[in-house]
Amino acid sequence: MLDSEKSTILDLLKKEEAFIESSNDQLLIFDSTLKQAISSIQLTPPAKSPITGEYGLKSKFNTNVLLPG
Known part of the structure; x- marks a missing residue:
């Protein structure tokens, strides 16, 4: 091997x-x-709902209500 290659x-x-x-x-x-x-x-921890007293994002309300318009 050549020096240049080395x-x-x-x-x-x-x-x-x-x-x-x-x-x-x-x-x-x-x-x-x-x-x-x-x-x-x-x-x-998940927040406690002041309305339902439950923890998390549970809701006892119908959120699929169509608004007039």
Whole structure:
């Protein structure tokens, strides 16, 4: 193998290594951001209806009423 070929291969390997390191850095940043986003999610219980006294979005009213017009 010629010295120029060795040099070209070494250059390509260095570029590949730099790309992999950059990709790993990006993954670490993404992982950290994802963990922060997940930990900031706050689950709240469903609200209690002042009318029905039930929790959630249940309704005892007919919501399929056609309005005149």
